[in-house]
Amino acid sequence: MVLGLRPEREYPVAPLPLPADPTGVPVGELAASPAVALFIDRARAVRHDFALTGGNAAAVVGICRRLDGLPLAIELAAARIRLLDPDALLRRLVDSLDALGTGTVDLPERQRTLRATVAWSVGLLDDAERSLLEVAAVFEDGWTVDAAAQVAGLDGDRALELFEALARQSLVSLDNTDHGPRLRMLETVRAFIAGRLAARPDLALIQRRRSDYYRAxxxxxxRPLRGAGHSEWAERLQTEEGNVAATVEWYLAHDRAPLPHLFRVLWPFWEQRDHLSKARWVEELLPTADSLDHQARAELLWTALVTASDMGDDPAALDARQRLEPLLAGIQDPYLQAVSQLAMVWTAPIVGDLDGALRRVSASLEQLRGQDEPYWTAVAVASAGNVETAAGRYDEALRRLSEARELADQFDNDWLAAWLRVQLGTLAVVRGRPDEARALLDKGLDRSSAAHSTPLVSMCLVGFARLALAEGDPERAARLAGAADGLRRRVGQRAWPLVRRSEAELVDQARQAVGADRFDYLYAAGCRLNQREAVAAVRDRSGAVSPS
Structure with missing residues:
Protein backbone atom coordinates (compact mmCIF):
# COMPACT_ATOMS: atom_id res chain seq x y z
CA MET A 1 0.00 0.00 0.00
CA VAL A 2 1.25 3.51 -0.86
CA LEU A 3 1.27 5.79 2.21
CA GLY A 4 2.01 9.03 0.37
CA LEU A 5 5.03 9.98 2.55
CA ARG A 6 7.69 12.22 1.01
CA PRO A 7 10.66 9.83 1.51
CA GLU A 8 8.59 6.86 0.34
CA ARG A 9 9.60 4.93 -2.79
CA GLU A 10 7.31 2.59 -4.73
CA TYR A 11 8.59 -0.85 -5.85
CA PRO A 12 5.66 -2.48 -7.69
CA VAL A 13 5.61 -6.29 -7.57
CA ALA A 14 4.63 -7.12 -11.11
CA PRO A 15 2.91 -10.37 -12.06
CA LEU A 16 5.37 -13.10 -13.00
CA PRO A 17 5.95 -13.75 -16.71
CA LEU A 18 3.58 -16.38 -18.01
CA PRO A 19 4.40 -19.22 -20.40
CA ALA A 20 2.91 -19.23 -23.87
CA ASP A 21 0.65 -21.96 -25.21
CA PRO A 22 2.14 -25.19 -23.76
CA THR A 23 1.28 -27.25 -26.84
CA GLY A 24 4.46 -28.80 -28.16
CA VAL A 25 6.71 -26.97 -25.68
CA PRO A 26 9.18 -29.21 -23.78
CA VAL A 27 8.39 -29.67 -20.08
CA GLY A 28 11.81 -28.34 -19.10
CA GLU A 29 11.18 -25.10 -20.97
CA LEU A 30 7.80 -24.65 -19.29
CA ALA A 31 9.35 -25.34 -15.86
CA ALA A 32 11.79 -22.48 -16.44
CA SER A 33 8.95 -19.97 -16.72
CA PRO A 34 8.95 -17.83 -13.53
CA ALA A 35 5.25 -18.36 -12.80
CA VAL A 36 5.46 -22.14 -13.30
CA ALA A 37 8.73 -22.34 -11.34
CA LEU A 38 7.08 -20.64 -8.36
CA PHE A 39 4.12 -23.03 -8.55
CA ILE A 40 6.44 -26.06 -8.60
CA ASP A 41 8.50 -24.74 -5.67
CA ARG A 42 5.46 -24.04 -3.47
CA ALA A 43 3.76 -27.31 -4.47
CA ARG A 44 6.83 -29.25 -3.35
CA ALA A 45 6.63 -27.50 0.00
CA VAL A 46 3.38 -29.38 0.67
CA ARG A 47 4.03 -32.48 -1.45
CA HIS A 48 7.72 -33.27 -1.80
CA ASP A 49 7.29 -35.60 -4.79
CA PHE A 50 5.40 -33.14 -6.97
CA ALA A 51 6.91 -32.76 -10.45
CA LEU A 52 5.93 -31.09 -13.68
CA THR A 53 5.19 -33.77 -16.28
CA GLY A 54 3.80 -34.04 -19.75
CA GLY A 55 0.53 -35.11 -18.19
CA ASN A 56 0.03 -32.14 -15.86
CA ALA A 57 1.99 -29.34 -17.58
CA ALA A 58 -1.03 -27.96 -19.48
CA ALA A 59 -3.06 -27.76 -16.26
CA VAL A 60 -0.24 -26.07 -14.31
CA VAL A 61 0.22 -23.52 -17.08
CA GLY A 62 -3.56 -23.01 -17.12
CA ILE A 63 -3.55 -22.35 -13.37
CA CYS A 64 -0.75 -19.79 -13.65
CA ARG A 65 -2.48 -18.04 -16.54
CA ARG A 66 -5.83 -18.08 -14.76
CA LEU A 67 -4.14 -16.35 -11.82
CA ASP A 68 -2.47 -13.72 -14.03
CA GLY A 69 0.97 -14.70 -12.73
CA LEU A 70 0.22 -13.18 -9.30
CA PRO A 71 2.80 -14.58 -6.84
CA LEU A 72 0.39 -14.61 -3.87
CA ALA A 73 -2.33 -16.31 -5.91
CA ILE A 74 0.09 -18.91 -7.26
CA GLU A 75 1.36 -19.69 -3.76
CA LEU A 76 -2.19 -20.12 -2.50
CA ALA A 77 -3.05 -22.38 -5.44
CA ALA A 78 0.07 -24.52 -5.05
CA ALA A 79 -0.79 -25.14 -1.40
CA ARG A 80 -3.89 -27.04 -2.54
CA ILE A 81 -1.75 -29.60 -4.41
CA ARG A 82 -1.64 -31.49 -1.10
CA LEU A 83 -5.22 -32.64 -1.84
CA LEU A 84 -5.94 -31.83 -5.49
CA ASP A 85 -4.09 -32.71 -8.67
CA PRO A 86 -3.51 -29.83 -11.15
CA ASP A 87 -6.44 -30.77 -13.42
CA ALA A 88 -8.89 -30.80 -10.52
CA LEU A 89 -7.51 -27.55 -9.15
CA LEU A 90 -7.84 -25.83 -12.52
CA ARG A 91 -11.47 -26.94 -12.81
CA ARG A 92 -12.20 -25.49 -9.38
CA LEU A 93 -10.44 -22.23 -10.23
CA VAL A 94 -12.74 -21.76 -13.15
CA ASP A 95 -15.72 -22.03 -10.82
CA SER A 96 -14.60 -20.07 -7.77
CA LEU A 97 -11.80 -17.93 -6.46
CA ASP A 98 -12.38 -19.58 -3.09
CA ALA A 99 -10.80 -22.75 -4.45
CA LEU A 100 -7.51 -21.25 -3.34
CA GLY A 101 -8.37 -21.92 0.27
CA THR A 102 -6.15 -20.48 2.99
CA GLY A 103 -2.50 -19.62 3.17
CA THR A 104 0.02 -20.62 5.80
CA VAL A 105 -0.81 -19.72 9.39
CA ASP A 106 1.99 -17.15 9.66
CA LEU A 107 0.45 -14.96 6.93
CA PRO A 108 -1.69 -11.98 7.97
CA GLU A 109 -5.41 -12.71 7.96
CA ARG A 110 -5.95 -10.46 4.93
CA GLN A 111 -3.64 -12.67 2.82
CA ARG A 112 -5.09 -16.07 3.73
CA THR A 113 -7.35 -16.17 0.75
CA LEU A 114 -7.15 -14.29 -2.47
CA ARG A 115 -10.69 -13.06 -1.98
CA ALA A 116 -9.80 -11.78 1.46
CA THR A 117 -6.72 -10.05 0.07
CA VAL A 118 -8.73 -8.26 -2.62
CA ALA A 119 -11.54 -7.44 -0.16
CA TRP A 120 -9.03 -5.93 2.26
CA SER A 121 -7.55 -3.75 -0.48
CA VAL A 122 -10.96 -2.59 -1.67
CA GLY A 123 -11.96 -1.83 1.92
CA LEU A 124 -9.19 0.77 2.11
CA LEU A 125 -10.67 2.82 -0.75
CA ASP A 126 -12.82 5.89 -0.29
CA ASP A 127 -16.37 5.84 -1.65
CA ALA A 128 -15.55 7.51 -4.99
CA GLU A 129 -12.63 5.18 -5.69
CA ARG A 130 -14.63 2.11 -4.74
CA SER A 131 -17.60 3.15 -6.88
CA LEU A 132 -15.48 3.75 -9.98
CA LEU A 133 -13.63 0.46 -9.49
CA GLU A 134 -16.97 -1.34 -9.40
CA VAL A 135 -18.14 0.43 -12.56
CA ALA A 136 -14.89 -0.57 -14.30
CA ALA A 137 -15.76 -4.24 -13.78
CA VAL A 138 -18.40 -3.86 -16.52
CA PHE A 139 -15.63 -3.62 -19.14
CA GLU A 140 -14.05 -6.57 -20.91
CA ASP A 141 -10.28 -6.72 -21.39
CA GLY A 142 -9.54 -3.10 -20.58
CA TRP A 143 -11.08 0.32 -21.10
CA THR A 144 -10.24 3.96 -21.72
CA VAL A 145 -10.63 6.77 -19.22
CA ASP A 146 -13.21 8.38 -21.52
CA ALA A 147 -15.32 5.20 -21.62
CA ALA A 148 -15.25 4.79 -17.84
CA ALA A 149 -16.01 8.46 -17.24
CA GLN A 150 -19.10 8.34 -19.45
CA VAL A 151 -20.36 5.09 -17.98
CA ALA A 152 -19.76 6.32 -14.42
CA GLY A 153 -21.17 9.78 -15.12
CA LEU A 154 -17.92 11.53 -14.18
CA ASP A 155 -15.82 14.33 -15.58
CA GLY A 156 -12.83 12.92 -17.50
CA ASP A 157 -10.24 14.63 -15.28
CA ARG A 158 -11.93 13.32 -12.14
CA ALA A 159 -12.03 9.79 -13.55
CA LEU A 160 -8.32 9.94 -14.41
CA GLU A 161 -7.50 11.20 -10.91
CA LEU A 162 -9.41 8.32 -9.32
CA PHE A 163 -7.83 5.74 -11.61
CA GLU A 164 -4.37 7.02 -10.76
CA ALA A 165 -5.21 6.42 -7.08
CA LEU A 166 -6.45 2.91 -7.89
CA ALA A 167 -3.29 2.21 -9.90
CA ARG A 168 -1.13 3.22 -6.93
CA GLN A 169 -2.91 0.53 -4.93
CA SER A 170 -2.34 -2.06 -7.68
CA LEU A 171 -6.07 -2.55 -8.28
CA VAL A 172 -5.81 -1.35 -11.88
CA SER A 173 -2.92 -0.90 -14.26
CA LEU A 174 -2.63 2.13 -16.52
CA ASP A 175 -0.82 2.11 -19.86
CA ASN A 176 -0.26 4.97 -22.26
CA THR A 177 -1.30 4.10 -25.82
CA ASP A 178 -1.63 5.95 -29.12
CA HIS A 179 -5.27 6.55 -28.26
CA GLY A 180 -4.63 7.85 -24.74
CA PRO A 181 -4.44 6.08 -21.36
CA ARG A 182 -5.89 2.56 -21.28
CA LEU A 183 -6.59 0.66 -18.11
CA ARG A 184 -6.89 -2.97 -17.14
CA MET A 185 -7.84 -4.95 -14.09
CA LEU A 186 -6.29 -8.30 -13.25
CA GLU A 187 -8.86 -11.02 -13.82
CA THR A 188 -8.51 -12.19 -10.24
CA VAL A 189 -9.38 -8.70 -9.01
CA ARG A 190 -12.15 -8.25 -11.56
CA ALA A 191 -13.83 -11.50 -10.51
CA PHE A 192 -14.24 -10.14 -6.99
CA ILE A 193 -15.26 -6.62 -8.07
CA ALA A 194 -17.80 -8.02 -10.54
CA GLY A 195 -19.63 -9.56 -7.61
CA ARG A 196 -19.91 -6.14 -5.99
CA LEU A 197 -21.06 -4.61 -9.28
CA ALA A 198 -23.78 -7.26 -9.63
CA ALA A 199 -25.19 -6.22 -6.25
CA ARG A 200 -25.51 -2.53 -7.17
CA PRO A 201 -29.02 -1.17 -7.71
CA ASP A 202 -27.82 0.80 -10.73
CA LEU A 203 -26.31 -2.23 -12.51
CA ALA A 204 -28.79 -2.03 -15.42
CA LEU A 205 -27.99 1.65 -15.96
CA ILE A 206 -24.24 0.96 -15.95
CA GLN A 207 -24.63 -1.83 -18.52
CA ARG A 208 -26.81 0.35 -20.76
CA ARG A 209 -24.33 3.22 -20.60
CA ARG A 210 -21.48 0.85 -21.46
CA SER A 211 -23.43 -0.54 -24.41
CA ASP A 212 -24.47 2.89 -25.67
CA TYR A 213 -20.86 4.07 -25.52
CA TYR A 214 -19.51 1.20 -27.63
CA ARG A 215 -22.44 1.34 -30.00
CA ALA A 216 -21.57 4.98 -30.69
CA ARG A 223 -16.86 5.64 -42.74
CA PRO A 224 -13.18 5.20 -41.71
CA LEU A 225 -13.41 1.42 -42.15
CA ARG A 226 -14.41 2.03 -45.76
CA GLY A 227 -11.65 4.52 -46.50
CA ALA A 228 -8.20 5.84 -45.65
CA GLY A 229 -8.71 5.54 -41.88
CA HIS A 230 -9.19 1.80 -42.08
CA SER A 231 -6.05 0.65 -40.26
CA GLU A 232 -6.43 2.98 -37.28
CA TRP A 233 -10.07 2.10 -36.71
CA ALA A 234 -9.56 -1.61 -37.29
CA GLU A 235 -6.92 -1.51 -34.54
CA ARG A 236 -9.27 0.36 -32.21
CA LEU A 237 -12.03 -2.18 -32.76
CA GLN A 238 -9.55 -5.01 -32.29
CA THR A 239 -8.48 -3.50 -28.97
CA GLU A 240 -12.11 -3.08 -27.91
CA GLU A 241 -13.24 -6.46 -29.26
CA GLY A 242 -14.33 -7.72 -25.85
CA ASN A 243 -16.33 -4.59 -25.09
CA VAL A 244 -17.95 -4.55 -28.52
CA ALA A 245 -18.91 -8.21 -28.11
CA ALA A 246 -20.43 -7.50 -24.68
CA THR A 247 -22.33 -4.61 -26.23
CA VAL A 248 -23.80 -6.80 -28.97
CA GLU A 249 -24.81 -9.41 -26.41
CA TRP A 250 -26.51 -6.70 -24.32
CA TYR A 251 -28.49 -5.38 -27.30
CA LEU A 252 -29.50 -8.92 -28.26
CA ALA A 253 -30.98 -9.32 -24.79
CA HIS A 254 -32.50 -5.84 -24.35
CA ASP A 255 -32.91 -3.83 -27.56
CA ARG A 256 -32.33 -5.45 -30.96
CA ALA A 257 -33.26 -2.46 -33.11
CA PRO A 258 -29.70 -1.05 -33.53
CA LEU A 259 -28.10 -4.40 -34.36
CA PRO A 260 -28.70 -4.70 -38.15
CA HIS A 261 -26.83 -1.42 -38.65
CA LEU A 262 -24.06 -2.40 -36.22
CA PHE A 263 -23.56 -5.72 -38.01
CA ARG A 264 -23.35 -3.98 -41.39
CA VAL A 265 -20.74 -1.55 -39.99
CA LEU A 266 -18.70 -4.30 -38.34
CA TRP A 267 -18.63 -6.72 -41.26
CA PRO A 268 -15.47 -5.38 -43.02
CA PHE A 269 -13.68 -5.58 -39.67
CA TRP A 270 -14.93 -9.13 -39.07
CA GLU A 271 -13.82 -10.28 -42.51
CA GLN A 272 -10.37 -8.73 -42.42
CA ARG A 273 -9.57 -9.72 -38.84
CA ASP A 274 -10.77 -13.34 -38.96
CA HIS A 275 -13.85 -12.70 -36.83
CA LEU A 276 -16.47 -14.22 -39.12
CA SER A 277 -17.45 -16.56 -36.29
CA LYS A 278 -19.49 -13.56 -35.13
CA ALA A 279 -22.00 -14.73 -37.74
CA ARG A 280 -23.78 -16.51 -34.89
CA TRP A 281 -25.13 -13.10 -33.84
CA VAL A 282 -26.50 -12.49 -37.33
CA GLU A 283 -28.11 -15.93 -37.37
CA GLU A 284 -29.71 -15.23 -33.98
CA LEU A 285 -31.32 -12.08 -35.34
CA LEU A 286 -32.41 -13.44 -38.74
CA PRO A 287 -35.74 -14.93 -37.56
CA THR A 288 -36.88 -11.38 -36.71
CA ALA A 289 -35.91 -9.91 -40.11
CA ASP A 290 -39.48 -9.63 -41.43
CA SER A 291 -40.47 -7.46 -38.46
CA LEU A 292 -37.80 -4.84 -39.25
CA ASP A 293 -38.20 -1.73 -41.37
CA HIS A 294 -36.94 -1.86 -44.96
CA GLN A 295 -33.49 -0.39 -44.30
CA ALA A 296 -32.76 -2.54 -41.23
CA ARG A 297 -34.01 -5.69 -42.97
CA ALA A 298 -31.78 -5.01 -45.98
CA GLU A 299 -28.75 -4.36 -43.76
CA LEU A 300 -29.33 -7.56 -41.81
CA LEU A 301 -29.87 -9.69 -44.91
CA TRP A 302 -26.84 -8.15 -46.62
CA THR A 303 -24.64 -9.05 -43.65
CA ALA A 304 -26.11 -12.56 -43.56
CA LEU A 305 -25.50 -12.98 -47.29
CA VAL A 306 -21.87 -11.82 -47.40
CA THR A 307 -21.00 -13.71 -44.22
CA ALA A 308 -22.51 -16.97 -45.47
CA SER A 309 -20.76 -16.47 -48.80
CA ASP A 310 -17.41 -15.96 -47.08
CA MET A 311 -17.95 -18.98 -44.83
CA GLY A 312 -18.91 -21.15 -47.80
CA ASP A 313 -22.39 -21.88 -46.39
CA ASP A 314 -24.24 -22.11 -49.70
CA PRO A 315 -27.75 -22.87 -48.32
CA ALA A 316 -27.58 -19.89 -45.94
CA ALA A 317 -26.16 -17.65 -48.67
CA LEU A 318 -28.93 -18.61 -51.11
CA ASP A 319 -31.62 -18.09 -48.48
CA ALA A 320 -30.32 -14.60 -47.68
CA ARG A 321 -29.96 -13.82 -51.40
CA GLN A 322 -33.56 -14.79 -52.12
CA ARG A 323 -34.81 -12.63 -49.24
CA LEU A 324 -32.62 -9.62 -50.11
CA GLU A 325 -33.23 -9.51 -53.86
CA PRO A 326 -36.88 -8.31 -53.66
CA LEU A 327 -35.73 -5.45 -51.39
CA LEU A 328 -33.12 -4.04 -53.80
CA ALA A 329 -35.41 -1.66 -55.68
CA GLY A 330 -36.65 -0.10 -52.45
CA ILE A 331 -33.26 0.55 -50.81
CA GLN A 332 -32.90 4.33 -50.54
CA ASP A 333 -29.33 4.39 -49.19
CA PRO A 334 -27.02 4.59 -52.29
CA TYR A 335 -24.17 2.85 -50.47
CA LEU A 336 -26.33 -0.07 -49.28
CA GLN A 337 -27.87 -0.33 -52.74
CA ALA A 338 -24.43 -0.65 -54.35
CA VAL A 339 -22.98 -3.20 -51.93
CA SER A 340 -26.19 -5.23 -52.05
CA GLN A 341 -25.77 -5.55 -55.81
CA LEU A 342 -22.17 -6.60 -55.16
CA ALA A 343 -23.27 -9.28 -52.70
CA MET A 344 -25.38 -10.79 -55.46
CA VAL A 345 -22.23 -11.04 -57.59
CA TRP A 346 -20.39 -13.07 -54.97
CA THR A 347 -23.13 -15.69 -54.82
CA ALA A 348 -23.86 -15.84 -58.55
CA PRO A 349 -21.55 -18.84 -59.13
CA ILE A 350 -23.64 -20.87 -56.67
CA VAL A 351 -26.60 -20.54 -59.05
CA GLY A 352 -24.40 -20.76 -62.17
CA ASP A 353 -25.04 -17.21 -63.40
CA LEU A 354 -21.70 -15.65 -64.40
CA ASP A 355 -23.32 -13.45 -67.05
CA GLY A 356 -25.72 -12.09 -64.45
CA ALA A 357 -22.80 -11.57 -62.10
CA LEU A 358 -21.03 -9.40 -64.67
CA ARG A 359 -24.15 -7.26 -65.19
CA ARG A 360 -24.60 -6.81 -61.45
CA VAL A 361 -20.95 -5.99 -60.77
CA SER A 362 -21.06 -3.35 -63.53
CA ALA A 363 -24.15 -1.78 -61.95
CA SER A 364 -22.58 -1.85 -58.51
CA LEU A 365 -19.34 -0.36 -59.77
CA GLU A 366 -21.15 2.44 -61.60
CA GLN A 367 -22.94 3.37 -58.37
CA LEU A 368 -19.82 3.18 -56.21
CA ARG A 369 -17.73 5.34 -58.57
CA GLY A 370 -20.17 8.16 -57.90
CA GLN A 371 -19.68 7.87 -54.14
CA ASP A 372 -16.70 8.40 -51.85
CA GLU A 373 -16.18 4.67 -51.28
CA PRO A 374 -12.53 3.79 -52.02
CA TYR A 375 -12.60 0.42 -50.29
CA TRP A 376 -15.77 -0.87 -51.88
CA THR A 377 -14.91 0.58 -55.28
CA ALA A 378 -11.68 -1.41 -55.23
CA VAL A 379 -13.57 -4.51 -54.07
CA ALA A 380 -16.11 -4.12 -56.87
CA VAL A 381 -13.37 -3.70 -59.51
CA ALA A 382 -11.59 -6.76 -58.12
CA SER A 383 -14.85 -8.72 -58.13
CA ALA A 384 -15.28 -7.85 -61.78
CA GLY A 385 -11.77 -9.18 -62.35
CA ASN A 386 -12.64 -12.39 -60.55
CA VAL A 387 -15.75 -12.87 -62.69
CA GLU A 388 -13.69 -12.29 -65.85
CA THR A 389 -11.10 -14.82 -64.62
CA ALA A 390 -13.81 -17.40 -63.93
CA ALA A 391 -15.18 -16.79 -67.46
CA GLY A 392 -11.71 -17.30 -69.00
CA ARG A 393 -11.33 -13.69 -70.21
CA TYR A 394 -7.84 -13.21 -68.82
CA ASP A 395 -6.84 -9.96 -70.51
CA GLU A 396 -9.90 -8.16 -69.18
CA ALA A 397 -9.37 -9.80 -65.78
CA LEU A 398 -5.80 -8.46 -65.70
CA ARG A 399 -6.99 -4.93 -66.49
CA ARG A 400 -9.59 -5.04 -63.72
CA LEU A 401 -7.35 -6.56 -61.06
CA SER A 402 -4.50 -4.16 -61.85
CA GLU A 403 -6.84 -1.19 -61.46
CA ALA A 404 -8.12 -2.58 -58.16
CA ARG A 405 -4.56 -3.00 -56.87
CA GLU A 406 -3.77 0.63 -57.71
CA LEU A 407 -6.90 1.77 -55.85
CA ALA A 408 -6.02 -0.34 -52.80
CA ASP A 409 -2.46 0.96 -52.72
CA GLN A 410 -3.69 4.55 -52.89
CA PHE A 411 -5.52 4.34 -49.57
CA ASP A 412 -3.13 1.89 -47.91
CA ASN A 413 -5.41 -1.03 -47.12
CA ASP A 414 -3.05 -3.93 -46.36
CA TRP A 415 -5.74 -6.61 -46.44
CA LEU A 416 -7.05 -5.56 -49.82
CA ALA A 417 -3.52 -5.08 -51.20
CA ALA A 418 -2.64 -8.63 -50.12
CA TRP A 419 -5.82 -10.08 -51.64
CA LEU A 420 -5.19 -8.39 -54.98
CA ARG A 421 -1.59 -9.56 -55.19
CA VAL A 422 -2.78 -13.12 -54.60
CA GLN A 423 -5.41 -12.71 -57.32
CA LEU A 424 -2.90 -11.24 -59.76
CA GLY A 425 -0.39 -13.96 -58.92
CA THR A 426 -2.95 -16.66 -59.56
CA LEU A 427 -3.88 -15.02 -62.86
CA ALA A 428 -0.20 -14.88 -63.82
CA VAL A 429 0.03 -18.66 -63.36
CA VAL A 430 -2.94 -19.17 -65.67
CA ARG A 431 -1.39 -16.79 -68.22
CA GLY A 432 1.86 -18.76 -68.21
CA ARG A 433 4.06 -16.22 -66.38
CA PRO A 434 5.59 -18.23 -63.50
CA ASP A 435 8.27 -15.72 -62.42
CA GLU A 436 5.74 -12.91 -62.24
CA ALA A 437 3.34 -15.20 -60.40
CA ARG A 438 5.92 -16.19 -57.79
CA ALA A 439 6.87 -12.56 -57.07
CA LEU A 440 3.22 -11.54 -56.64
CA LEU A 441 2.35 -14.56 -54.52
CA ASP A 442 5.41 -14.02 -52.33
CA LYS A 443 4.32 -10.46 -51.63
CA GLY A 444 0.75 -11.59 -51.09
CA LEU A 445 1.83 -14.26 -48.63
CA ASP A 446 3.96 -11.80 -46.65
CA ARG A 447 1.04 -9.41 -46.29
CA SER A 448 -1.52 -12.15 -45.64
CA SER A 449 0.63 -13.67 -42.89
CA ALA A 450 1.16 -10.25 -41.30
CA ALA A 451 -2.61 -9.74 -41.31
CA HIS A 452 -3.17 -13.22 -39.76
CA SER A 453 -5.96 -13.70 -42.30
CA THR A 454 -6.91 -17.34 -42.76
CA PRO A 455 -8.87 -16.79 -46.00
CA LEU A 456 -6.00 -14.85 -47.58
CA VAL A 457 -3.28 -17.26 -46.46
CA SER A 458 -5.40 -20.15 -47.75
CA MET A 459 -5.89 -18.46 -51.10
CA CYS A 460 -2.14 -17.85 -51.25
CA LEU A 461 -1.47 -21.53 -50.64
CA VAL A 462 -3.80 -22.44 -53.48
CA GLY A 463 -1.98 -19.97 -55.72
CA PHE A 464 1.35 -21.60 -54.91
CA ALA A 465 -0.20 -25.03 -55.44
CA ARG A 466 -1.33 -23.93 -58.89
CA LEU A 467 2.17 -22.63 -59.60
CA ALA A 468 3.74 -25.91 -58.43
CA LEU A 469 1.46 -27.88 -60.73
CA ALA A 470 2.31 -25.61 -63.67
CA GLU A 471 6.01 -26.15 -62.97
CA GLY A 472 5.67 -29.93 -62.93
CA ASP A 473 5.57 -30.60 -59.18
CA PRO A 474 2.12 -32.14 -58.53
CA GLU A 475 3.19 -33.57 -55.14
CA ARG A 476 3.93 -30.09 -53.82
CA ALA A 477 0.66 -28.91 -55.33
CA ALA A 478 -1.26 -31.65 -53.51
CA ARG A 479 0.32 -30.81 -50.17
CA LEU A 480 -0.28 -27.05 -50.46
CA ALA A 481 -3.86 -27.55 -51.62
CA GLY A 482 -4.40 -29.76 -48.58
CA ALA A 483 -2.87 -27.10 -46.32
CA ALA A 484 -5.30 -24.50 -47.66
CA ASP A 485 -8.25 -26.82 -47.10
CA GLY A 486 -7.09 -27.68 -43.57
CA LEU A 487 -6.74 -24.04 -42.52
CA ARG A 488 -10.19 -23.21 -43.84
CA ARG A 489 -11.85 -26.19 -42.23
CA ARG A 490 -10.44 -25.34 -38.81
CA VAL A 491 -12.21 -21.96 -38.90
CA GLY A 492 -15.37 -23.35 -40.48
CA GLN A 493 -14.83 -21.92 -43.97
CA ARG A 494 -14.78 -23.11 -47.58
CA ALA A 495 -13.37 -21.60 -50.75
CA TRP A 496 -15.21 -18.51 -52.00
CA PRO A 497 -17.86 -19.36 -54.63
CA LEU A 498 -16.06 -17.39 -57.36
CA VAL A 499 -12.90 -19.53 -57.05
CA ARG A 500 -14.40 -22.84 -55.97
CA ARG A 501 -14.67 -24.38 -59.44
CA SER A 502 -11.08 -23.57 -60.43
CA GLU A 503 -9.78 -24.93 -57.12
CA ALA A 504 -11.68 -28.17 -57.63
CA GLU A 505 -10.09 -28.49 -61.08
CA LEU A 506 -6.65 -27.95 -59.52
CA VAL A 507 -7.25 -30.74 -57.03
CA ASP A 508 -8.45 -33.11 -59.76
CA GLN A 509 -5.38 -32.40 -61.90
CA ALA A 510 -2.98 -33.01 -58.99
CA ARG A 511 -4.79 -36.28 -58.13
CA GLN A 512 -4.51 -37.53 -61.67
CA ALA A 513 -0.83 -36.58 -61.86
CA VAL A 514 0.33 -38.43 -58.70
CA GLY A 515 -2.29 -41.16 -58.36
CA ALA A 516 -5.18 -41.36 -55.91
CA ASP A 517 -3.37 -43.05 -52.99
CA ARG A 518 -0.30 -40.82 -53.09
CA PHE A 519 -2.48 -37.75 -53.53
CA ASP A 520 -4.63 -38.65 -50.51
CA TYR A 521 -1.52 -39.06 -48.36
CA LEU A 522 0.01 -35.74 -49.46
CA TYR A 523 -3.29 -33.87 -49.16
CA ALA A 524 -3.90 -35.23 -45.67
CA ALA A 525 -0.36 -34.27 -44.64
CA GLY A 526 -1.05 -30.73 -45.83
CA CYS A 527 -4.37 -30.61 -43.97
CA ARG A 528 -2.56 -31.23 -40.68
CA LEU A 529 -0.35 -28.14 -41.01
CA ASN A 530 -1.10 -25.08 -38.92
CA GLN A 531 -0.74 -21.63 -40.47
CA ARG A 532 2.90 -21.20 -39.44
CA GLU A 533 3.81 -24.63 -40.78
CA ALA A 534 1.89 -24.05 -44.00
CA VAL A 535 3.73 -20.79 -44.66
CA ALA A 536 7.03 -22.57 -43.94
CA ALA A 537 6.05 -25.25 -46.45
CA VAL A 538 5.65 -22.57 -49.09
CA ARG A 539 9.02 -21.04 -48.25
CA ASP A 540 10.60 -24.50 -48.55
CA ARG A 541 10.77 -24.66 -52.31
CA SER A 542 11.26 -28.42 -52.28
CA GLY A 543 7.97 -29.02 -50.47
CA ALA A 544 9.12 -32.60 -49.95
CA VAL A 545 6.99 -35.14 -48.10
CA SER A 546 8.36 -38.57 -47.29
CA PRO A 547 6.54 -41.57 -48.74
CA SER A 548 3.88 -43.21 -46.60
Missing part, protein backbone atom coordinates in the same frame (compact mmCIF):
# COMPACT_ATOMS: atom_id res chain seq x y z
CA UNK A 217 -17.89 4.08 -31.06
CA UNK A 218 -18.72 1.34 -33.56
CA UNK A 219 -20.99 3.59 -35.60
CA UNK A 220 -18.23 6.21 -35.63
CA UNK A 221 -15.99 3.61 -37.32
CA UNK A 222 -18.34 3.15 -40.28
Missing amino acids: LTEQAD
